[in-house]
Amino acid sequence: MSVVYDLYQPGGSWLHRLDPRSKLVSTLFLCAVLLLARDPWLIGGLLLLTQGVLLSAGISRQRIGWVWKLALPTMLLIAAMWLLFYRGDGRPLVSFWRIEISTSNLVDALAMGLRMGALAFTFFCFLFSSEQDAIVQGLVALGLPYRAGLTLAIALRHLPTMANALRTISQAQQARGLDLSRGGLLQRARAYVPITIAMFISAIRSAERLAHALESRALGAHPQRTSLHPLRWSPADTWLMALSILASLGWLVWRFLPV
Amino acid sequence: MIAPSLRVESLVYRYDPTIPALNGVDLQLPPAAFCALIGQNGSGKTTLAKHLNGLLRPSGGRVLIDGQDSAERSIGELARSVGYVFQNPDHQIFAATVREELAFGPRNLGCDPSEIAERVASALARFDLTDLAEAPPAVLGYGQRRLVTIASVVAMRTPLLILDEPTTGLDWRSASRLMALLAELNQAGHTILLITHDMRLVCDWAPRTLLMHEGRLLADGPTADVMSQAEALARAQVAPPQVVRLGHSLRLDPTPLTVRAFCERLQKGSGGAP
Numbered sequence: 001m002s003v004v005y006d007l008y009q010p011g012g013s014w015l016h017r018l019d020p021r022s023k024l025v026s027t028l029f030l031c032a033v034l035l036l037a038r039d040p041w042l043i044g045g046l047l048l049l050t051q052g053v054l055l056s057a058g059i060s061r062q063r064i065g066w067v068w069k070l071a072l073p074t075m076l077l078i079a080a081m082w083l084l085f086y087r088g089d090g091r092p093l094v095s096f097w098r099i100e101i102s103t104s105n106l107v108d109a110l111a112m113g114l115r116m117g118a119l120a121f122t123f124f125c126f127l128f129s130s131e132q133d134a135i136v137q138g139l140v141a142l143g144l145p146y147r148a149g150l151t152l153a154i155a156l157r158h159l160p161t162m163a164n165a166l167r168t169i170s171q172a173q174q175a176r177g178l179d180l181s182r183g184g185l186l187q188r189a190r191a192y193v194p195i196t197i198a199m200f201i202s203a204i205r206s207a208e209r210l211a212h213a214l215e216s217r218a219l220g221a222h223p224q225r226t227s228l229h230p231l232r233w234s235p236a237d238t239w240l241m242a243l244s245i246l247a248s249l250g251w252l253v254w255r256f257l258p259v
Numbered sequence: 260m261i262a263p264s265l266r267v268e269s270l271v272y273r274y275d276p277t278i279p280a281l282n283g284v285d286l287q288l289p290p291a292a293f294c295a296l297i298g299q300n301g302s303g304k305t306t307l308a309k310h311l312n313g314l315l316r317p318s319g320g321r322v323l324i325d326g327q328d329s330a331e332r333s334i335g336e337l338a339r340s341v342g343y344v345f346q347n348p349d350h351q352i353f354a355a356t357v358r359e360e361l362a363f364g365p366r367n368l369g370c371d372p373s374e375i376a377e378r379v380a381s382a383l384a385r386f387d388l389t390d391l392a393e394a395p396p397a398v399l400g401y402g403q404r405r406l407v408t409i410a411s412v413v414a415m416r417t418p419l420l421i422l423d424e425p426t427t428g429l430d431w432r433s434a435s436r437l438m439a440l441l442a443e444l445n446q447a448g449h450t451i452l453l454i455t456h457d458m459r460l461v462c463d464w465a466p467r468t469l470l471m472h473e474g475r476l477l478a479d480g481p482t483a484d485v486m487s488q489a490e491a492l493a494r495a496q497v498a499p500p501q502v503v504r505l506g507h508s509l510r511l512d513p514t515p516l517t518v519r520a521f522c523e524r525l526q527k528g529s530g531g532a533p
Contacts, residue, residue, distance in 0.1 A: 165350070171314045172345045173353075176415065177338040177367030194363065197353035201397045205349055 007127045007160060014236070015057035015129040020138030022237035026244035027126045033248050034118050036255070040111040043118050050121035059128050071120040079113030132157050137231050146225060154210070162203065169198045263325040263340050263418055264290055265311065265450070271319030272306055272474075280306045282474035283320070288452070290418075293445045295461040295482065296454045298471035299496040304454045305346075307471065308421045311452070312341035324419075339368060342417035346424045348404040357399075357407050358383070358392045364415035382414040385440060401428045409437065419450040426460060438464045459500045462486065462516035470495055483514050 010016075015023075030046065037043055054064055088105035095101070130138070132153045139149035173194045174180065180191050267286040273279050281303050288294060296304050309315040310322050313334045322329040324340055342364075345351055354360035361379045370378065383389045386406050391399065396407045405428055412420065422441070426434040442464060445451045453465060461468055461482060468485040470478040472495040478485045486492070486499045487507070498504075502521050506514045515521040 168345065168347075169350045171309070172343075172350045174334045175312055175314060175338060175341075175343040175345070176351070176364040176412065177335055178363075179333070179335040179367070181333070182335075194353045198350060201352060202347075202349040 007124075007156060008131050009059055009063060009128050011058050011129070013057040013129070015053065015125065017234070017236070018129075018240060019231055019233050019237045020126075020130045020134045021141055021231065021233070022241045023126045023130060024135075024138055024142065026240055027122055029244045029248040030122050031119060033251055034115055034122065036252070037115075038108065038111050040107060040114055043111055043114040047114055047118040047121060050118065050125055053125050054121070054128065057125075057129055063128060067120060067124050068117075071117045075113040075116045078116050079109040082112045083109040127156060133227075133229065134231065137227060141231060147220070150219075158206075161206075162199075165202055165206075166195070166199055169202065170195050173198065263450070264288065265419065266323040266326075267307075267310070267320070268323065269320035270307070270310060270317055270322065272303075272310065272315060273318045274306075279318070279474050281310075284474070284476055286469065286476060286479065288450060291445060291448050291450055292467060293442070293451045293465055294453065294467045294469055295465035296452060296469045296471065297456070297458070297461060297495075297497055298477075302471040302495065303474040304471050305423060306474075308343065308423065308452065308454055311419070311421060312343050313337040314343070335367070338364075338415070338417070340417055341419045341421065342412040342415050344409050344412045344420075344422045344425060346427070348401070348408040351408045351411070352396045352404060355395055356393050357388055357396050360396050360407055361411045361414045364411055368415060378414045378416065382410040385413065386410040387436075402430065402433055405429060406433070406437070413440075413444070418448070419452070420444065421452045421454070423454045424456070425453065426455070426457060434460070458486075458498065458503075462500055462503060470497065483516055486516065487514050 034043060034046060051064070055061075083101060083105055084099055086105060086108060087100065088102040088108060090102045090104050092100035092102045093106075127135075135153045135156070136146070136149045139152060140146050144152075170180070178191060178194060180188065182188075183191070265286075265288040267284055270281050270284040270286075271279055272281040284303075284307060286307075296308065298304050306315065310317060310329070311324075313329050313332065316330060324332075324337070329337060352360060354363060358379055361382050362375050365375045365378050380389075383392055386409065388403075388406060388410060391403065391407075396404060399407065405425070409422065409425055420441075425437060425441075429437060438460065441451050441453070453461075455461060465482050467480065468478070468482040469476055470485055470488075470491060472491075477495055478488050478491045486503050489507070492499060499507075500516075502518050503514055503516060506521060506524075511521075511524055515524050
């Protein structure tokens with residue numbers, strides 16, 4: 001399978017068996033650490049940790065590769081932008097035009113690029129191992145209204161579908177002679193207009209069809225919802241929550257509170 | 260119009276490294292051929308067709324258009340020779356008016372404004388869309404959107420035209436009219452390759468049929484011959500139209516493909532053993 005059609009990969013691993021609430025809370029705490037950290041070693045370590053988690057949960061290398069394919073260009077772009085446009089401390093190593101690159105620039109650019117990847121993989125640890133129904137139930141259990149939870153879960157579920165639609169639309173316009181490789185930056189950006197508009201039209205039409213399908217299957221007909229597979233909280237969930245909260249708070253105290 | 264000759268040699272394509280979507284397809288289409296490409300879902304029909312205009316590049320083998328390897332030409336260059344109508348009109352429509360939608364392809368091909376206007380007017384008239392020329396295509400009904408997308412590719416006047424399920428969502432009258440238009444284009448020298456699951460349409464219009472199964476060409480020949488290969492059709496999970504099956508049951512030879520041909524055959528009262 002070269003194309004990922006659904007983010008969830010069925011399985012019975014330790015990660016799959018965890019309650020979506022504990023996974024979501026742990027994900028959020030890990031993200032908070034990633035957003036506050038500036039040390040590339042720490043961020044890189046957490047990125048490695050996510051790779052270990054995914055592999056130990058039996059998530060296929062192809063899926064992991066798919067995330068890398070999506071995240072890597074953004075990681076490189078962010079790192080390059082940071083390197084070029086952020087004025088760092090210390091003596092510049094390289095200086096040209098209005099751009100100065102110092103050691104702190106390099107460290108920050110590396111941290112920023114790695115952070116993007118680590119954030120993406122942290123969320124994909126949750127999404128690859130949680131069914132859509134479980135995500136909705138988890139979000140509702142954490143206090144989100146059902147419709148909002150369902151909307152969020154559907155939006156996540158449709159990410160790969162939209163990516164596939166984008167590829168098909170791009171092919172359809174190229175088959176009519178649209179050249180995406182010719183000209184300068186502005187001309188290339190303009191060449192994407194037919195793809196972007198067709199993508200919007202297609203997405204709006206899909207959303208409308210999906211809304212009709214949900215309503216025709218009685219969405220919102222009864223305020224009290226039951227669940228075929230109720231969530232089950234296990235001791236492993238308590239351990240995961242405790243570990244991630246304590247580790248995150250411990251790091252925050254160590255990092256930000258004066259000794 | 261001189262359509263290009265098309266040759267496919269030992270074509271292999273893999274979406275997944277372990278499973279070939281195309282597994283050694285050999286095919287030759289002479290200029291001005293009219294072919295139907297049939298087979299169950301996932302048999303490789305669309306994958307094969309996307310190789311003909313360079314949207315997919317072979318994992319093995321090659322595609323020759325007028326003797327030139329398609330791998331040496333960009334999609335933009337191939338778009339001059341091969342037009343491709345996608346299955347879903349919403350993957351194509353983006354312009355503010357039907358007229359602009361039809362002008363998109365010819366403009367990309369570098370036609371001058373007067374030629375673009377002539378091509379668009381001709382395609383609008385051909386597809387009965389003149390009254391809708393200034394309408395936004397995105398809000399038209401499904402059948403009309405389908406016609407707009409086909410007209411927008413026909414306006415490019417490519418010698419080879421590939422249509423993926425062109426009659427889906429069209430009523431019988433619109434489908435018949437569309438097929439008559441395609442036959443007209445074929446008479447004018449265009450090569451037509453039709454991907455479809457509608458076997459009645461195949462028997463009514465396509466002189467030649469290609470049957471695909473699991474990434475291979477299982478049968479290739481005159482439609483009547485392919486429709487007579489019961490074992491191959493069963494393997495590919497394709498059922499011929501009822502009139503063809505009735506002809507087979509009555510052992511009519513050659514097999515009549517349409518109701519009209521069947522009736523004519525009965526009236527003649529020869530060649531079969533009912």
